[in-house]
Amino acid sequence: MKTGVIGGGISGLLTSIRLSESGCNVYLYEEHTEVGLPEHCTGIVSKKTLKMMNAPIDECIKKEFTEIAFFNSKGESIKLKLNEPIFSIDRVCLEKKLLKIAEGLGVNVYLKTKVALVDHDRFYNFSTKKIEDFNNIVLAWGNSIQQNPPPFLHKRTSQIIGINRLIEIEGNIKEENYISVYFNHYLSPGFFSWKVPLNRGTFILGLGSLDPKKIPLSLNKFENELFGNNRIKIVKSYGGVINVSLPEAVAFPKKVIAIGDALGMSKPLSGGGIYGISKALNFDVTRINCEDVFEKIKSNIFNVLRELKKQERISRVFHNPSNQELLDETISFISKNYSIISSKAIDYDEHQNFILFPIFSPKLFLTMSLKLIRDKEYRKKLKKAIYSDLLD
Ligand SMILES: Cc1cc2nc3c(=O)[nH]c(=O)nc-3n(C[C@H](O)[C@H](O)[C@H](O)COP(=O)(O)OP(=O)(O)OC[C@H]3O[C@@H](n4cnc5c(N)ncnc54)[C@H](O)[C@@H]3O)c2cc1C
Known part of the structure; x- marks a missing residue:
């Protein structure tokens, strides 16, 4: 054949x-x-994915991570411990x-x-x-x-364009062992931005956006917010279309x-x-x-x-810019109650499992339920997201 x-x-x-x-x-x-070549991808994959790939590619693994920090647009963050490691390849x-x-x-x-x-x-x-x-x-x-x-x-009608920037930072930079994801639709409308620490002082900064023309400026702003006080060398920039819509x-x-x-x-x-x-x-x-x-x-x-x-x-809940306040408040509230969340439901690939979160994290579920009961405005925002994105 x-x-x-x-x-x-x-x-x-x-x-x-x-x-x-x-x-x-x-x-x-x-x-x-x-x-x-040409490169476009950040190269983050889970252990499970590498196993399924079933090819001897160990020499292509650059770094292992077990945690991801999620930031809101105000700089507050929660750290999630993944149920298995992920790798930068x-x-x-x-x-x-x-x-x-x-x-x-x-x-x-x-x-x-x-x-x-x-x-x-x-x-x-x-x-x-x-x-x-x-x-x-x-x-x-x-x-x-x-x-x-x-x-x-x-x-595909709506497109997210994503750009990675590999940078080297001069000066005394703290070693980081987790990937950071920034849900900030003012900076990355329709998507999010990310920071992947590689060797000490070397990072991949990336940003996805529905508005590709604004990406270079937004990336500069993002870079400046993170490392404004340091000398930054841009090693290379690369990217392309990020698929977020599945065929019907x-x-x-x-x-x-x-x-x-x-x-x-x-x-x-x-x-x-x-x-x-x-x-x-x-x-x-x-x-x-x-x-x-x-x-x-x-x-x-x-x-x-x-x-x-x-x-x-x-x-859709995460990608919809009109849910920014909901994301901000949720991350802010959780960050005040927990420094790190660990759950079997936090899977790098199977995002549908987030729905199972309450079963695996009853304490967090209880804390969030209390907020929902007490905070009418928050309840309204969540209801809107549920109706317009989850149930639509
Ligand atoms: C900024 C960014 C970050 C990303 N980060 C991640 C990540 O961290 N983890 C992850 O899992 N995924 C990530 N992705 C997605 C991932 O890169 C893609 O899903 C993956 O590369 C798709 O592989 P592919 O082989 O289908 O397509 P491609 O990698 O695009 O390969 C297609 C190949 O076909 C060739 N080709 C095209 N047309 C022709 C033709 N007519 N004749 C001959 N050759 C042709 C091209 O030259 C190319 O080499 C990211 C994507 C982007 C844009």
Whole structure:
């Protein structure tokens, strides 16, 4: 079975590996001269995701974290202890490592080769200027043709653009061992901003926004608020489209599947895409042959989409700028009662589990319930968010 894979990002590489391990004859096309470049991703993944990726990529792990601090627009924060560690990974290293594995398995890799889908079993190769035929095709071209996708892929209307800035700070900087997330819609409308500490004095600052034109200025402001008194060296800036909207209903043509950003299967709250990709490609290859693997991946993709759908409503509460006061008050109130919250429900990937919070943190649930009973204004704001975002 001859399978063509368009795109040498994590989706295309990992899919090629699984297809090849199942005995398929795989042809992978990547338009850039190298995989992993240009960079766009912050590279934060959970231990569970790395396990599902099932590839020897330890050398690409930069740092481990077990806590995330959530800030409101007033600078108050709560720290959550995650139920398992998360890691900052070097995405370029990851893609290069996956490429080596794919090549080792016999995947035919064509770099610097742009291709375009012309039919459900054929695509046009811009390098050879020829049409090529395949038994199956995998679309793993990321966000590249989001505005004008083939009819079976959803056109995404609202877009979050995210930019990362790798910076080095001079001076005496405290070592940090947690990731910070800032829910401040004045700075990052429709999304949030983040700080990832790497080595001492080196940080990734990032910001997602519905208003891309304002990102450079907002990032400067963000950087200034955090490190205004220090000398800052910007090492590099990189970013791209962050997917927060899932496809409504997917009906792939018989011989085609799309995976990763090409389909829009990121976690809607954080825009993290690696979890869904790794989960869809996590199966026992020894029990499946090339005839069946395509259908297996397809059904796994549908399962992942169903799971991610459950996270969509809770994400809207966090992404809706009109909930800023609610977020501010909630974080402020909790920060006055708790310095750190630890719960089995705090999962880096399964955000739908936040609903289970009361079961795992009865004390916090009780404290919040008392606030709800006593504070009429807060109750009103929460009710509005529930009606407009959770139940709509
Ligand atoms: C700012 C930012 C931060 C992020 N942070 C995280 C994070 O911390 N954790 C996380 O899990 N996710 C994160 N993501 C999301 C994550 O980066 C993506 O979900 C993931 O990279 C998607 O992988 P992909 O292979 O589907 O697409 P891509 O990585 O975009 O790969 C697509 C590949 O296809 C190639 N291509 C496109 N068109 C063609 C063509 N016609 N012919 C040949 N090749 C083609 C491209 O050159 C590219 O190499 C972030 C995204 C952004 C923008």
